[in-house]
Amino acid sequence: MKKYAFLLLLLGAGYSTYAQKEFNKWSLEVNGGFNKSMGPLTPGYLSPTLNLGHADFGARYMFNEYFGFKGNLGFGKFSEVNGESPEFRTNYLNVTAQGVANFGRMLNFESFSRNFTLLGHLGAGGGKMKFQDPAIYSYVEPDFYYIITSGLTTLYSLSKRIAISGDITVNVNGRQTYTFDGNAFNALVQPDPPANPYVHATGTWWTGTLGLNFYLGKAEQHADWYIAADKYATKTELAESINGIKDMLKDSDGDSVADYLDKEPNTQVGARVNFSGITLDSDKDGTPDHLDKCPFFPGPSSTGGCPIEEIRDQADFLRKAIDEGYVNVYFGFDSSKPLAYSISAASYVSNFLQKNPGLKLEVKGYADELGGEDYNIQLSEKRAKAVYELLIEAGIEPSRISYKGYGEDTSVDKSSADARQLARRTSFEIK
Structure with missing residues (x-):
């Protein structure tokens, strides 16, 4: 035994x-x-x-x-x-x-x-x-x-x-x-x-x-x-995770930058912000762009952010700002929908065209270097068309505007996420 x-x-x-x-x-x-x-x-x-x-x-x-x-x-x-x-x-x-x-x-x-x-x-x-x-x-x-x-x-x-x-x-x-x-x-x-x-x-x-x-x-x-x-999560764990994601995606100030990425979480309504949610002041004159009557030309707050000296030909200055790439509409990754904080750039362009009825303009679309070349050409053209339609909705005659997709913007550092974001844009060229 x-x-x-x-x-x-x-x-x-x-x-x-x-x-x-x-x-x-x-x-x-x-x-x-x-x-x-x-x-x-x-x-x-x-x-x-x-x-x-x-x-x-x-x-x-x-x-x-x-x-x-x-x-x-x-x-x-x-x-x-x-x-x-x-x-x-x-x-x-x-x-x-x-x-x-x-x-x-x-x-x-x-x-x-x-x-x-x-x-x-x-x-x-x-x-x-x-x-x-x-x-x-x-x-x-x-x-x-x-x-x-x-x-x-x-x-x-x-x-x-x-x-x-x-x-x-x-x-x-x-x-x-x-x-x-x-x-x-x-x-x-x-x-x-x-x-x-x-x-x-x-x-x-x-x-x-x-x-x-x-x-x-x-x-x-x-x-x-x-x-x-x-090993599946319990209902409680799942609910906690979902609530955590919702909290992360919350955008308290409505500037299209989620709170967890927003370095300025209390931006004023209507303010233009960068990718970190910080209010833009393009000409560095202390007046934020959404309050600045001349956002690309420095001037004191007493004149609404415009230079003190009289601007004889404001069209030349606006032309320069547009042609040199200071005015852009930006897009999210693999998207042809303009980011909310940058749509105001299209408003500047439409105002400029309305004040200068003899000028024409081309909307130029770009993409970052991620993805195939043919796909990026198509994506950049969709972005250009989206901004073209914004200008049409603002009252600009279609005969005065054209659009084209130029594909990848190779001038930026493709290893940098911030640089790639700058490449996802439409810019403008006055004809």
């Missing part, structure tokens, strides 16, 4: 232990099916290819979803091929301890099936054979041997608690004294008179079984089927 103590301990622990936290670790296994005694057999004795007569019981513990160990108790009988071999009956009993590897998780079987996996097992143990009449050595004590065992087990999940299994196992007996039929010594030369030759020979046999795995524990899944990526 001492030889079975280890297995009994495993079985007892299996009933009282359950997996913690993420997955269950214990399972019980019940299998039955065929065996085949390959050799040695006494000359003239044959065993069936599929001899129905094997069963085993096991308890398995998985350290994680990849590796574990199991204890196994197997028993059955070997017999002859009816009509082709003399009769024999040999009963056997084996106890083994084996390491287990879950090849299905290692090889990502879940990519094609969530219900199928493959286990490999390898281990050692001991066993005995007892020969029945009419075997010559049926009178001897059981033939004890050690055993090396290895095999593959396929599992198909029927539910979270039960899986059907199919197993092929190869066993090698060590120090086997007699043939599987019990009619000769396991030696090339039979001693005369009969006596144990102590040749320490081996015997080889295999089993093929079908059975069931019963999973124990309180967790939702067993390690056989656990996939770390399946």
Whole structure:
């Protein structure tokens, strides 16, 4: 009985232990099916290819979803091929301890099936054979041997608690004294008179079984089927994450720059801001652009931000500001919708054209260097058309405006996110 103590301990622990936290670790296994005694057999004795007569019981513990160990108790009988071999009956009993590897998780079987996996097992143990009449050595004590065992087990999940299994196992007996039929010594030369030759020979046999795995524990899944990526957030965690994103995207001052990026979160309504949400003062005269009557020419606040000296030909100054790229409409990544904070640039241009009815203008669209060249040409033209339509809506005659996409702006540093943002724009050229 001492030889079975280890297995009994495993079985007892299996009933009282359950997996913690993420997955269950214990399972019980019940299998039955065929065996085949390959050799040695006494000359003239044959065993069936599929001899129905094997069963085993096991308890398995998985350290994680990849590796574990199991204890196994197997028993059955070997017999002859009816009509082709003399009769024999040999009963056997084996106890083994084996390491287990879950090849299905290692090889990502879940990519094609969530219900199928493959286990490999390898281990050692001991066993005995007892020969029945009419075997010559049926009178001897059981033939004890050690055993090396290895095999593959396929599992198909029927539910979270039960899986059907199919197993092929190869066993090698060590120090086997007699043939599987019990009619000769396991030696090339039979001693005369009969006596144990102590040749320490081996015997080889295999089993093929079908059975069931019963999973124990309180967790939702067993390690056989656990996939770390399946850890879903709770409803509370999901709600907290969504609320956090909403808070990040909040734009308290309505300048189209989210609060978490806004370095000036209390911008006045209608103010022009840069990408960081800071109010623009293009001519650096202390009067912000949205309050500056001459946003591109420095002047004191007493004159609305315009120069003190009289500007004789304001059109020349505005022309210079437009042609030299001080007036631009900007766009988001991969977008042809103007960013809200820069739409006022189109208003400056439309005001200029209305005051100078003899001038014409081209809207020039650009993109950053991300993306394919052909795609960027199309995107830049969509941006130019979007601003062209803004000018039309402002009352400018279509005959006075043209638009064209110029593709990538290669003049900026494409490794800089801020520089790429400057490239996503439309500028203007007075004709």
